[in-house]
Amino acid sequence: MSVLIKNVLLNDQVQDVFIEGNRFEAIGPDLDASAREVIEATDMAVFPSFINAHTHAAMTLLRGFADDLELYTWLNDHIWPFESKLTYDDIYIGAKLACLEMIKTGTTFFCDMYWHMPATLRAVSEMGIRAALSSVFIDFNDPRKAKDFRARTRKFFREKEDLDRILYTLGPHAIYTVSRDSLIWISEFAAENNLLINIHLAETRKEVEDCVKTHGMRPVEYLESLGFLGPNVAAAHVVWVTAKEMDILAEREVKVVHNPVSNMKLGSGIFAFKELSNRGVCIGLGTDGCSSNNNLDMLEEMKIAALLAKSSSFDSAAVPANILEEDLKDYLESAYLDPTIFTAGQALECATVNGAGIFGLDMGKIAVGMLADCILINLNHHTLLPRHDLVSNLVYSASSEAIDTTICNGRVLMQNRKVPGEEKIIEEIKNWENRLRTTT
């Protein structure tokens, strides 16, 4: 399989990009190459496709299901009861819609944690994109549940099929849903099997308060005390962390996934972008699931990440825990509001190279030898003109409609905004919706 992208804008220069198999093979002006598939890309620019570093794909099914609620009400009274009824088939359909939406918005890799993981795996395989997949691990401190989960995890990794485009990870849900023993077990199992761990961490103030009550320390300190933290941990949210906890995360080279829209929508808190990036922490970007976003659009996520950091550049997370009251007002006035931080370029890095760094992928750059994952954007789209600064236009202005083509692993998944089979997926979702209406 080979693809030749002709006359595309890359690094301010019109070039050709030649893909052989699943990697970029050659890049330059007027390449002397012939390919099975030629894309004439005049008036288009090529960018790395996006990496959605934390989501729950099948939660597309819960889009708009329970909005404008507090996190624990939302989880306990709405989301978890609904989810408990979802079958393999439901999740397969929901994940297919998610994959479609990601292809349409330029994402070719996502990190997922959910129920019925094989259903999501099947959707990803069929749709042609990449994913890091984990079965959500929740034992609610019940030793029987823990035992069962561990047995299932062992069995899964013994028998798993190695598939192209699929990375298997471990998915302990959070410190308040997984027992101490299981967290230790997961950490050891990950070390033995060289696996990434995907966990929600320090998402809400309640999580911190409960952790302090139960364990006498804060969430990051607790995981550190278990020997859990390391470069193989991708921690999502990480909103309520003190300076000391941020130091621990930096020292252990924990990867952090920022979910600005979800944190804002659920009122979870404000991510300390400046403080974490100043410590050199690798920060990826994720949409979280559709029920707390309510879409999977990384263009939107990049913009909102930058806006949020600029408008709340103080370390809100540290405020209640660290600062003396007499210092607080000065602290707020000096540190609060800074339009110069989290630039468009940094947002794009979070959504591409940083995500690749988290998952150890040869992605995030258009360069020879890298995996051939990219998007072509239509430079004549109204949101991309005039072109004083293409990266700024992409991050702050572009709508996903400006993404003409999405390529993953050397295969064209969308061209001229058409994804083969999309009408069928839409029909399947509508049928699912009708079944839901008639059974409830």
Add this chain to the structure above:
Amino acid sequence: MSVLIKNVLLNDQVQDVFIEGNRFEAIGPDLDASAREVIEATDMAVFPSFINAHTHAAMTLLRGFADDLELYTWLNDHIWPFESKLTYDDIYIGAKLACLEMIKTGTTFFCDMYWHMPATLRAVSEMGIRAALSSVFIDFNDPRKAKDFRARTRKFFREKEDLDRILYTLGPHAIYTVSRDSLIWISEFAAENNLLINIHLAETRKEVEDCVKTHGMRPVEYLESLGFLGPNVAAAHVVWVTAKEMDILAEREVKVVHNPVSNMKLGSGIFAFKELSNRGVCIGLGTDGCSSNNNLDMLEEMKIAALLAKSSSFDSAAVPANILEEDLKDYLESAYLDPTIFTAGQALECATVNGAGIFGLDMGKIAVGMLADCILINLNHHTLLPRHDLVSNLVYSASSEAIDTTICNGRVLMQNRKVPGEEKIIEEIKNWENRLRTTT
């Protein structure tokens, strides 16, 4: 001119909508009506089109021109020098791109303040949408400039042509760019001629500090002391206001325009949505100009307005001014972060009926007798499925690609996402860009 929209979803019911001239004439299932233009709208829903209550249309030309900078550096060193070179022709082209972008994103009315207003007027007239237009009034405390501006304003309103879809307003830029005398003059001129006034107010902390230094009081108090405030004033931004100032705004029935993206991007501050709406203030929504946003997409603006309010529901504006230090920590902890405020429904109200309220328009509702301004959204678009809650999907999930049709004043301006003449506008912008590159 008549348009019949067949089988469209409205208020959870499939209905027909009949437009005669520029108003909705009849609404109901299976209407017995014949029209010159019939739109088959199965699998579409009809919503009021959006009202962008504060923008600077031609600033599309400055999209991405100077990002990630502090407001006064941005204005003084980048925006104003660039703008001083813009000609009538430039602004006409920029405003056409803005109108195109608004039609594509479902907006049919915008309130504008800019230079070379007749150029924007021409663009609006040709593109078929509506606008409230004002020439920006800036005298920098120079009596000669003030005299000149007043003479020009008088002349304009004496000679102005009354045009369909155009509302003329007054546009004093801000209290720091317009002299005391001119503000008083404008207020009186508005009263005599029954005009709306469009002004930037309390946008930054610096504006407050400078006002206190110069006038011994805060911006809203200053305007109140001049007798300036009334129901005909649409104040944009209104970020740095104390409880006392909010009381004044409510009492005088001043209309407020929230610009969340611009306020976040420039790090201007956090709008006190809860406190102002609790006082019954009419709050519209605006994108501000493209150089501080960087687009004109009201779908995005609605979502970000809600997210911002949920994640910063304390009155940050009041914090430095009002709260005793010993109360601050409690205040933050109690008032900060509330996912239940600024619901999807409220966001939609801000962008439709509230905007109509500000400008006295029969818009913002799909009802017999109202102006026939509406959008048709494609219910099969991936961002709108499944449909647990259509308003939530529109506000939190939809991309503008889901807007199929835009109708203004009974005329179909976009159908199947095509706006007649759009390629020509894109070409004109690219030519403008090329001229800019060769002359600088």
